[in-house]
Amino acid sequence: MLIWFLPLFLLFLALGMPVFFGLVAAPGILLWLNGQERDIVLLYRNIYNGMDSFPLMAVPFFMLAGELMNKGGITTRLVEFSQALMGHLRGGLAHVNVLSSILFAGLSGSAVADTSALGSMLIPAMEKQGYTRRFAAAITAASSVIGPIIPPSGIMIIYAYVMGESVAALFLAGIVPGILVGTGLMVMIKLLADKYDFPAASRRYSWRERGDASLKAFFPLMTPVIILGGILLGVFTPTEAAAVAVGYALFIGLFVLKTLRARDLPEILSRAAMTSAVVLLLVGAAMAFKTVVSLSHLPETLAAFILSLSENPLILLFLINILLFVVGMFLDAGPAIIILGPILAPIFIALGVDPVHFAIIMSVNLTVGLATPPMGLVLFVASSVSGERVETIARAILPFLAVEILVIFLITYFPALSLTIPRLTGFVQ
């Protein structure tokens, strides 16, 4: 009986009920029908307990750090730095776009922030150099999914918390896959650039000019070093690292680069608080949902079904990637991880897939889903930044999506790509 909460939840979701209410209403109604009123009380308490968490606090901090860096004009310096390195190549600005996304990913954990920050700057610049607007918007959207794959990453913090994994391990495991996505996109740009004769962005910079650009980008580029270095050396926890990132962004914005003003702060804080509040409430609801998931024995039933399809983990991983990809087309990465993580992860861990490896498969797959139609948050942002229609960008992005799908399968079938760095640093056995 209780197992019907999942179809009911999916129905609510499809009808357009906010995910938060769906996560609470569907199990609540079935518990009530089942006469388990005491467990409904548990639902409320678990929402509270789910939000009352120290590791989770990294979410608002990283959101805030991202907002501060964005507002503080750090993006401009990263783009100039990327241009000095890659601007002279054929298809220069497209490469600059991808490299800037990789660098930006080390400061921010959000694909949306990446698209809006880099898009508003690079799309007009690319258009001026003769790229079509849809291509410029498409490469911006495609490269911004690197944001939540390379650490820090909002969705990995959430995954780690909901599933009880180590944030540090997931962060480290995301580095190679993120760079892989970036490299793949650059290869595709090269192929397209040779075929359509894209322009170079600038002449080749001298090493002296490159040095100047690096110096200017030095402070922003130190952020990932501080965050990851601090966590790796055990100086601080990921949550503290996130707070330090906020302090650092504030310091360089206000005093070093002098691009932030104190009166900008309330608006920045308010935006970060609003986005975080929605996410935190969702995580609380997910923790409540998770209790009902285990009460209902859904994972066991689902596992039996999945194992009846095949017992070969390689085939199952292929199928699960397709499922995740389809889910990602309709749902944002955060909510999708919150809902599916507790249901799917135990099944695959029981099959012998490393928990961190599965976390990366899920995170990367659902993050790429941010750039897929019909419901791709990043596509919407790219559309509003560029003024190009979503459908047009969705068509132009296809070659890049193909690259990203290829990377998803590489990550799936070569666990070493994600697990080597966490293993070398001792975060995964």
Added chain:
Amino acid sequence: MRALDFPIQILARCNTAILRLGRHLSVIALALMVVIMLLQVFFRYALNNALPWPDEAARFCMLWMTGLMAPLALRHGGFVAIDMFQQMLPRLLATILQLTLWLVALIVLIVAVQIGWDHFNAGWLFKSSSMKIPAGLISERPVRMPLAYSYLSLLLSVCLMISVSVELTMRHVRQLLTGHDPLLDNPVSQRAD
């Protein structure tokens, strides 16, 4: 229609005022979280003297930041939802569907208040492990803070969400009857308040 305009206006004004206050407090809570966390790092590494309270104090601020900001997000359509199906429906049907969903949400929230009230009251029995109320406020000596003060954040949030849901439900009824509503037609435009 006048009969509906008046209560909506009153409720909307109350919500706007309360949520604006909530937003300011929530901004302060987030700023405090950052300060507290940086203090913790500073004391542990620079002074080699770990403080006992920052962990709990920062979580306290985060709960209140979330509790006070969530109703505002709800009011301005910030809660994640898939609206594809609704967009495919004719307008009348879509409004009826939304109205139904709001009623379900309202029932969820009302049940939550009942449970939340007991949860809050039970919170007087449990004391915080590290946070104290300064001397002079409620007794002569510093006393350990009852957890009810933390629990209140979610209860209050649910109450504010009820107020917001009632306003939005009435707005949907008005939209059903007259065909439009300024906030529902353009939820983002008023996000600044």
